[in-house]
Amino acid sequence: MAFAPFLIPLTALLLSLALFGVFVSLAGADALAVYHSIYRGAFGTWFSWQNTLVSAAPLMLTALCTALPARLGLIVIGGEGAMVLGGLAAALTGLVLIDANAWLALTGMALAAMLAGGLLIGLVGWLRHSRNVNETISSLLFNYISIAILSFLVIGMLRDPETLNKPSTHHIGETHMLGALGETSIHWGFAYGVIACVILWLLYKRTTFGFAVDMIGGNVRAARLSGLSVGRNIFLVCLMGGAAAGLAGMVEVAAVHGRANTSLNAGYGYEGILIAFAARHHPLAIIPMAILFGGIRAASGLMQRDHDLPDATGLVLQGMIFILLLASEAVFARLALNKGFKA
DSSP states (O other), rough: OHHHHHHHHHHHHHHHHHHHHHHHHHHOHHHHHHHHHHHHHHSSSHHHHHHHHHHHHHHHHHHHHHHHHTTTTTTOOOHHHHHHHHHHHHHHHHTTTTSOOOHHHHHHHHHHHHHHHHHHHHHHHHEEEEEEEHHHHHHHHHHHHHHHHHHHHHHHEEEEEEEOOOOOOOOOGGSSSSSTTTSSOOBBBHHHHHHHHHHHHHHHSHHHHHHOOOOOOOHHHHHHHTOOOOOHHHHHHHHHHHHHHHHHHHHHHHIIIOOOBBGOSSSHHHHHHHHHHHTTTHHHHHHHHHHHHHHHHHHHHHHHHHHHOTTTTTHHOOOHEEEEEEEEHHHHHHHHHHOOOOO
């Protein structure tokens, strides 16, 4: 069963595609034509690839917010809140440093975003360890709080009066926007996501810190008997996960919107949960999974335009993948238990 970790998400993906075909057929569309539209809108042309990779950039970073704490056995779903706060902190920092050079402003924005997102998810870890507050519930509630804070500020005291239809903060300035990679429309946020996944994989794979995290995730009691600081490691891992999601917010502000507004609440954090589980919380596996789901997001408009399907059709496909992925994990775990091999 050496290939089982790869077969589980692949099987769930194939079954969900088959089920999705039945779903769109019942809705009156040609399933094969819809599949072709998904491929064409996600990967069919270089233009499609660029849209897919742009969507994949924040997805990689928000997926890390769930994947890193999962190594400790924690189910954290606060990536959306960390991203929203990170984007807000990045926009405010960009406005404060609007007269600074671009390198200093972008560095300050990135650090502020990572700090805001990191502290939010770090608080989730602290509450779990010190007060035994369920991390799934607390991180979900922090999502709502963060989104409410963003709306309160951009509609209220931080609103640019010129943004009539879509309340937003003032623009951070064109000179402080993240540039593109070469002659493409793919911004540097994609590179940030790939680099973050690689660095965190090396951290877990090649350092004593990664070994300590895996030990805590495997057996907390044994970790304590070995002298490991469980609380500190939980806080640090949650801090890193939140910092990654916060950086996703900075990327959206500095590469896409140029300001903070309610568009930061675009569901990237929730999709990141699905990607983390599909990748089995492996930082390197998050990269292709984020590209896949970025492609589904990029193709949603094409499905609506060519087949008269609702814009939420892509979300239906994502939901099917998530449900079947969780079901396949449960089935595999039961088979592993019955047959006596390691899942």
